[in-house]
Structures are given as structure tokens and as C-alpha cells.
Amino acid sequence: MPIATSPLKLSIAIAATVLTVGGAARAQATPDTENGRYALSPAGDGFLRLDTRTGAVSTCTSSRAGWACYLVPDERAALDAEIGRLQADNDRLKTELAARGPAVSGKTDEALPKSDQLKKPEPKTAESERKIEIPLPSDRDMDRMMSFLERAWRRLIEMANRVQRDVNGGKI
Numbered sequence: 600m601p602i603a604t605s606p607l608k609l610s611i612a613i614a615a616t617v618l619t620v621g622g623a624a625r626a627q628a629t630p631d632t633e634n635g636r637y638a639l640s641p642a643g644d645g646f647l648r649l650d651t652r653t654g655a656v657s658t659c660t661s662s663r664a665g666w667a668c669y670l671v672p673d674e675r676a677a678l679d680a681e682i683g684r685l686q687a688d689n690d691r692l693k694t695e696l697a698a699r700g701p702a703v704s705g706k707t708d709e710a711l712p713k714s715d716q717l718k719k720p721e722p723k724t725a726e727s728e729r730k731i732e733i734p735l736p737s738d739r740d741m742d743r744m745m746s747f748l749e750r751a752w753r754r755l756i757e758m759a760n761r762v763q764r765d766v767n768g769g770k771i
Contacts, residue, residue: 647671 638649645660648668659668736744 636651638651639646639659640649642658645658648657648659649655650657655673656671657668658671659666
């Protein structure tokens with residue numbers, strides 16, 4: 600038997616259906632936050648989810664089956680584990696070294712004196728015998744060199760003047 604429905608009742612029924620379906624769709628539009636336990640931030644095609652109780656971070660993406668969240672690897676935990684491993688190795692090596700006893704007798708904990716990095720080491724006797732010394736020129740040698748340079752400069756100037764005369768056709 601057909602049910603007589605008024606247009607008003609039909610509109611209310613359609614609105615209720617849309618709100619119910621829309622509410623379910625809207626509820627699946629983002630991952631569940633479980634009453635504020637998780638803080639969500641958009642990231643790429645999904646969300647980053649921070650667990651406010653534990654501090655764990657997950658990436659959440661939507662698929663046909665629904666939302667799936669995967670824990671992001673915690674770099675701090677890996678660093679802490681490596682630091683712990685290195686400290687254990689260091690303690691083990693110190694224990695082994697202490698068990699060996701002193702390796703060198705007369706060893707002190709005093710700092711070594713700093714040496715001058717620019718100072719040349721003292722030559723050995725074999726090297727000092729092969730040492731070649733070049734004497735500085737005497738005043739007479741310096742006078743001969745200055746005389747030579749003066750003559751070379753005068754010749755250079757004379758040659759430049761000749762070239763200038765040749766270019767100008769004999770006129771200066």
C-alpha cells in the first residue's frame with residue numbers, strides 16, 4: 600500500500616539522509632583524533648599526527664580501506680642508542696688499557712713543552728758538512744753592477760729615440 604507523503608516530510612527525510620551520510624563522510628575526511636589525544640597537521644597527501652601523551656609522530660594517509668597511520672622513525676632514539684654503544688665501548692677500552700698496566704716506564708702526565716713551529720731543527724753533523732754558503736757581493740761588485748745597469752738603460756733610451764725618429768720620418 601502506497602504511503603502518502605507530503606513534500607515537507609519528503610524534504611525532511613532527504614535532509615536527514617544527507618546529514619547522516621555527510622556526517623559519516625566528514626568523519627572519514629580526516630583521521631580520528633581520539634578526543635584530543637592527537638594533534639594533526641596537513642602534510643603532503645595526508646597528515647602528520649602527534650600523540651600528545653607519548654610524543655610519537657606518525658604519517659597518516661587515506662586509502663580505499665580508510666586512514667592508515669605509520670610511525671615516523673625517531674632519530675633521537677637512534678642517536679641515544681649510538682651514544683650508549685660508544686660509551687660502553689669507551690668504558691670497555693679503558694678497562695682493557697688499565698689491565699695492561701703502564702706501557703712505558705717513567706711516563707708522566709705533565710704537558711710537553713711547546714716547540715716553535717717556525718724554528719729550523721739543528722743540522723746534523725753530516726748535513727753541516729755539506730752546507731753551502733754564498734757570500735754577499737762586495738761594494739766593488741755592487742758598483743760594477745750599477746755601472747752595467749746605467750749603460751743598459753742609456754742604450755735602451757737611445758734605441759727608443761731612434762725608433763721614434765724612424766717613425767716620424769727623421770723629425771723629432
